[in-house]
Amino acid sequence: MWEGSRSILGILTRNPNGFGSSSLLEAARRRGVTSFYFRFRDIIARVGGGPPLQVRGLNVKDINSVIVRPIGRSSLDQAIFRLDALYTMEDLGVHVINKPSAIERSMDKYRSLYLLHKRGIPVPETVVVEDPSIAFEFMRTMPDIVLKPVFGSRGHGSTRISDRDLAWNILREQAFFRHVIYMQRFIPHRRRDIRAFVIGNEVIAAMVRENPESWKTNVAMGAKPKPIKLEGELEDLAIKSTEILGCEVAGVDILLSESGNAYVLEVNSQPGWRGLQSVTKVNIAEKIVDYAILTSKR
Template sequence: MDTLHLLENLGVPVINSPKAIEIAINKHRTLALLSKNGIKVPYTIVTENVNEAVKRLSFEKGIVVKPLFGSKGLGSFLLKDRDFAWRVLADLRYLRHVLYLQEFLKHGGRDIRAFVVGENVVAAMYRELPGSWKTNIARGAKPKPLKITDEVSEIAVKAAKIVGCDVAGVDIVEVEGEKYVIEVNSQPGWKGIQRVTKIDIAKKIVEYAVREKIKR
């Protein structure tokens, strides 16, 4: 990150900016900014108090425990029993982990990844893994074609802009007709989504970089 800041200070175009990457890497900060700006996000708490966490969360649908910094679904797990959750969270605190906890939204093993470049969603896909609550391509989910709707485009572009990303992968789940942003990825891969779209995503990124960053 220091190198990216140095390059930016020297006037070298950087996509994404180091500030945007720092915000996006911090999941809680990202969701707090999105919520403040009117985008629906799951109920989330960050705490070091196990009793407070267990008291404030509902275990009816389940609680997702995530690392505050992480990607590809690694290190995340789902808890549905309050007593077992207390034991697990107490162990995490013993190891000095900050507790990042999120109410689970039942999405039926499917979510949306919208790939944002500048002011546009250039491609989108469903990520499907029936029977699993994790829908990361890296965890075995399959990409499925998705026609980009105005609603998905508006949510994704707004989310990326709030975080400050020129290029972003925005993860969205739909529950009972409402769409929630789960995460904004500042360094999204596109291997999976490229399999279900004819749009050349790499070309779109390069064209944007030349048009908006280099020629200016």
Template sequence: FENLDPKGALVRGFGAAPTQKIFFRLDLLNAIEEYGIKLINSRQSLEIASDKFLTSIYLERHNIPTPKTIICENPNDALDSFEELGGDIVLKPLYGSKGVGITRISDKGFAENVLYTLGQLNEIFYLQEFIEHNNRDIRILVLGNNAVAGMYRVSDNWKTNIHAGARTEPLELTEELANLAIKAAKITKTEIAGVDIVESEKGLLVLEVNSIPGFTALQKVTEFNIAEEIVSYFLKNAKI
């Protein structure tokens, strides 16, 4: 590591991998930082944002509004949590992106089958109350102290991920939306963040903070050159 030349590195990929490899990659990033190389985003940010449990803890601890969430290991506890969350939940893997592995469950019999099957595989249960959102949510790109662009993601079903077929629509970025996104990014130590927000009867709720946000879809509905903005932010803040 002492032979590495750059003063900083822009982390734009982390990769899907078994847990052991994920920890090893985090260790590599930790070692790079130990040798004085500035990472954007930092190793800590990547650890928090890539783990839905940690993200939920940080957001809840700092009073960021989010859907009610329960995390447990035992399928019996998970089934009780299903009832506690109103019998209509979204079950998510702790790690992952693009909507892969996310399932909505609103039937108790189906919940029993899914939860006990996953229990046999020693899975962790991350259950979140389903929030009615008219098949639409919001993605906001945050760079440091600025919310630079946003979009609606609109779908024909409850999943609003672009990779699941959702389409983009322009968004007027209000002060309330911008402030919430910036706060969520700061709480999770994420300098370059894609913050997912849903409009609900309870108000604005933060769903997730992505520390390696894609921006191809967002670029289609904003006048900013997003790649240029990201590189400019990196060069300024990595002090290269």
């Protein structure tokens, strides 16, 4: 629990006016917690000659917790520095939500699915290669595939392909632009999936997302949310998936196949909740802020 003048909550965001960030700042205000936002470009890192990390004139050591909102697109240099900065915050005693190790695992679709599969979580059959001819050979046993970017969210960049001629052209293009080919077997799913929002070891809210116009079930792609109470096996699946990747706050996407089998598609370590908030009475931002207060180390 926070005490005295050190009760400071930082919101690390690229868009302070976005729904998630503004909701967190408002929730902190209602809780009487001093909060402020900052961007990665506000961070000053030093090795010698001053504090290891400063943000907007504040020594990072004086911050209790930092909630990390979506990092967004970045160059390799930026991605490395941003994760390094989060690791340094953690090393300085700041409670970073989510931990940089969890963000690192979750951002990488291949690594996260590998870790989930290794621990017995059902995930879609996935192939990751650089050679388009090898990928094309796999289409003999996976004739209907979904191509995804290794890093990405909200369904952007995902393409479903079943035509072999078209697939060959796209696979070659992927290789030409030096993209890693990440392909999954398409699972028929009646154009709907489940998003479970997990904080700590609890599913605080969940929704079914249905999209009559497309196989993509992201709200950003036009899917409509409906509230659902997650129980039993599906609830356990969501909680266990977040634990495996080390996430404290996460959105878990679960696909139910037409045959009734459940698959974890993704664990989002920097989840949005605008769609879910529209269909639940739970104030998600307040739940996150309360969790940050409760679990802070100082």
